[in-house]
Every structure is written in structure tokens, then in C-alpha cells.
Amino acid sequence: MNTSYKSKSRQDYLKAILSLELKGNKITTTSISEKLCTKPASVTGMFKVLSDLELIKYQPYKGAKLTQLGRNEAISLIRKHRLWETFMVDYLGFGWDEVHEVAEQLEHVESKDLIDKLDAYMGNPPFDPHGDPIPDKDGNLTDSRRLIQVHTLQKGEVGCIQGVLGSNDTFLKHLGEFGIKMGLVFTVKKVFEYDGNFLVEFVGDDGVQREYSWSRKLVEQLLAEIN
Amino acid sequence: MNTSYKSKSRQDYLKAILSLELKGNKITTTSISEKLCTKPASVTGMFKVLSDLELIKYQPYKGAKLTQLGRNEAISLIRKHRLWETFMVDYLGFGWDEVHEVAEQLEHVESKDLIDKLDAYMGNPPFDPHGDPIPDKDGNLTDSRRLIQVHTLQKGEVGCIQGVLGSNDTFLKHLGEFGIKMGLVFTVKKVFEYDGNFLVEFVGDDGVQREYSWSRKLVEQLLAEIN
DNA sequence: AACGATATTTAGCCATGCCTAAATTTATTT
DNA sequence: AAATAAATTTAGGCATGGCTAAATATCGTT
Structure with missing residues (x-):
């Protein structure tokens, strides 16, 4: 039995699943394997792990979907990713095309306090450098704009x-x-x-x-x- | 054969070794295992890996010491650690007793550009919140103060x-x-x-x-x- | 120099998370 | 409904980095 969802791999899976769910796609081992550049067989294994952790609901051959717990974790990762990108572009002078990869690393740093304080330091920016909305500290991810x-x-x-x-x-x-x-x-x-x-x-x-x-x-x- | 020293474990070993070397201690499997809360047998295994990567010189039963490459990497980690601590305390409002653990995570983010830009953003601080000197971007770690x-x-x-x-x-x-x-x-x-x-x-x-x-x-x- | 204590290494095992190949299930076509 | 195609799972393997237990080397003492 696995004890924690705080591993880079598991978090990457959760983000990938949320990303596809937001696009309305079905979560299959193939679609996730393409997103993460792994193989379907590897995804099957991870789906079992995430399912044991109650981060997803997984029915073999039928696909998966996030539980509320899994969704919260994924949104927390999105929040961290977008806040770090904002910091790098608006405060450190990076170009908007230079920050994604580093944000992929920074989003795995575990500290709610750190990200909330960074958010406050920047004055709670609503959007990141690519125009994507930044979830607030309670995990609300809304975009009232009509783009x-x-x-x-x-x-x-x-x-x-x-x-x-x-x-x-x-x-x-x-x-x-x-x-x-x-x-x-x-x-x-x-x-x-x-x-x-x-x-x-x-x-x-x-x-x-x-x-x-x-x-x-x-x-x-x-x-x-x-x- | 191992191909990269960019793994959290390996970096933690390098830091531990540098830390003991600076205190003038001999680098034994026991001393490192105590520092990292592992067992001597595990250290032996990692010493072989680090030795293959030419990050340390390792003589079985005789101890280990950093090569220039290993020392550079360790100093880079110290630099990142201390700059992140400085950022958290001086810019985000953390107490100096609250930042160590998070800096342990942040120091493993791989991006020389990120840390150099963060350094510049803060005006190249010479010391961290605990008074320890911050290595410059070329890896120079000097402290001319007579404390x-x-x-x-x-x-x-x-x-x-x-x-x-x-x-x-x-x-x-x-x-x-x-x-x-x-x-x-x-x-x-x-x-x-x-x-x-x-x-x-x-x-x-x-x-x-x-x-x-x-x-x-x-x-x-x-x-x-x-x- | 030999003994025992201590330190270190070796051997063999476990978990994570990836892989390939083979088996199985589901979907599609006729 | 049966056959084939496609997707998925299972089985077995690999690398990293831990562990314990047992073997071996070194050190300190006499």
C-alpha cells in the first residue's frame, strides 16, 4: 500500500489527468501515456497506485477520473506552476517562453506557506504570463472573462x-x-x-x-x- | 554506468560531504550515514556511484573526498540554498527559523539562469539570513569577515x-x-x-x-x- | 603479533516507476 | 454472431536508492 501522493511522478499524472478532463477528454491509459511520454502499460500501473490513494476512480478497461482529493491536489499544482511563472516573468525578467520547464520543477516544492506568501508578495495576480487564470489559495479556479x-x-x-x-x-x-x-x-x-x-x-x-x-x-x- | 549527478540523493550526498570537509572531518561511510540518516551500507553504494561519476575520490575502507567537479556542484547547491533562504526571509516575510526545510527543496531546482536572476533581483546579497556567506555565480565562496x-x-x-x-x-x-x-x-x-x-x-x-x-x-x- | 572491537563492504532483498512482450478484453466490421 | 482490430492489462525485467545480515578489513590493546 502506498502512503503518499507527494511524489513527482504521481503529481505529474494528476496534472495530466486534470488537463485532459478540462478539455472534456476521456482519461485512458493511451491518452495519458501520450501526454506524459510514457507507455500505456506504465499508466495502468500508476492508475492502480493513484486509485489506492483515492486520488482517482479507476475502472479497468473503462478509464479513470479524478476524485475531489485528486482534483484539489492537481489544482494546487496548477496554482504553484502559474504563480512561479508569473514571478519569473514579472519579477526576474524572464521571457514568457522561458519559464515553463523551470516552473515544472518549482511546482513540486511542497510548502503551502511558501506559495501563499509568494502570491501575496506579488499582490495576488489573477492571471499568469500566458493569460491563464491562477487558482486562489482555497483552490478556486474561475475565469469570468469572455475570451x-x-x-x-x-x-x-x-x-x-x-x-x-x-x-x-x-x-x-x-x-x-x-x-x-x-x-x-x-x-x-x-x-x-x-x-x-x-x-x-x-x-x-x-x-x-x-x-x-x-x-x-x-x-x-x-x-x-x-x- | 550512471549518467548524471543531477539526482536529489546524489546532490544530498555531495552537500553532506562538503559540509563535513569544511569542518575538517574525515569522510567515512559512518559519518555520512549519520548526517543523512541512512546506514553505512547505503553510503558505500552511493560512494561507488559518485566515484564513477568522478564527483568524489573513493578508496574502500579509506574514506572519500570531493573532486573539483563534486565540490563545484556542492557549492552550487549551497549557493541556491542560501539565496532561496534570503529570498524567503527578506522578501516573503518568513522567520529565519522557518526556511531551512523549504530551501532544501528549492536548492534542487535545476536552472542556473533562475538562481542568477534571483541573485540579481535581490542585489547580490553577500550573506544569508543566518550570516553565512553566499557563493557568487562563479562559485567563489569567501568570507573576509573576522567573526x-x-x-x-x-x-x-x-x-x-x-x-x-x-x-x-x-x-x-x-x-x-x-x-x-x-x-x-x-x-x-x-x-x-x-x-x-x-x-x-x-x-x-x-x-x-x-x-x-x-x-x-x-x-x-x-x-x-x-x- | 594476535586478539577483540569497530568500521566497512558484500550479498541479497524491497519499493518506485519505468520498459517490452504477451495475454486479454473491448470495439468494430462483416 | 464471429472474426479481426485496437486498446488495455499482466508478466517479467531494469535502474535507483534504500534496508538487514553476514563477511571482511582495520584499529587499538595487550
């Missing part, structure tokens, strides 16, 4: 970048090269008919107004708030 | 608390209850003859001058700079 994908915008609409879907470091770096970052306000100048590309106008850091063509693939990943 | 143990002071001498020997959390908390902390300036009023106890005078946070009797055991652990 829409940029590719659904029409010509003439004004949006404000507030989030990025499925962000990986390479993509974030790519966005940075286009001058795209959190809070960027832009106007849709033209939606190219043949493939949905966008011509947008925005004001850069230097106060200079710029025009850029954003590809379909790019705008599908961008979340904006519109006025 | 002396308080119990060697004479009546009438003025000292400034700059360090604590062999600090554990309980002892640090105890010190805090006596109003003792880094930078405290005090005057020796009287050295009791029968057992070396001290009567000292100092000015508290509130500006009020206080007198305290410090025990022999306590002052032996305190390092001060004298004028």
Missing part, C-alpha cells in the same frame, strides 16, 4: 490579447517575434478571404503603429477580449 | 551579531525569543564568573534599551564582529 479566439473576429473589430491556447515555448517565442504579448491591443484591418489570414494594426512598445499579417494557425491560438 | 564567538568577549566590549553556528530551527526560534537577530548590536555588561554566562545590553526594534542574560551554550553559537 474569444482571434480568428473569429471581423474586419474593423478591436481586440486585446488576453490568452494563448496550447502554448509551447517555440510558439510563444514565435509570437514574441511578431510583437504579440499579453495586453496587446490591435485592430483587424483585413481578413484575407482565401485562407482566413489576418492583417492587423497595433501600436508597439515604441509607440509606433505597425501592421502585421497573422496566419490562420496563429490567430486560432490567440484569445482576445473585445470591446 | 569571533561571543563567549570570548570581555566585559565592556561591543559586538554586532553576524552569524550563528550549527543553527537548527529550534535554536533559531529560541534566539528570536531573546530578541537576537542578524545585525544586533550589543554591549557586554558582565560575564558571570561561575559559568561564563553573559549579561548584555542592547537596543530593541522599539528603540528601548534592554538587558538580557545569555547562557554559555547560547553565546558559544553566536558569531559577532567587534569594533
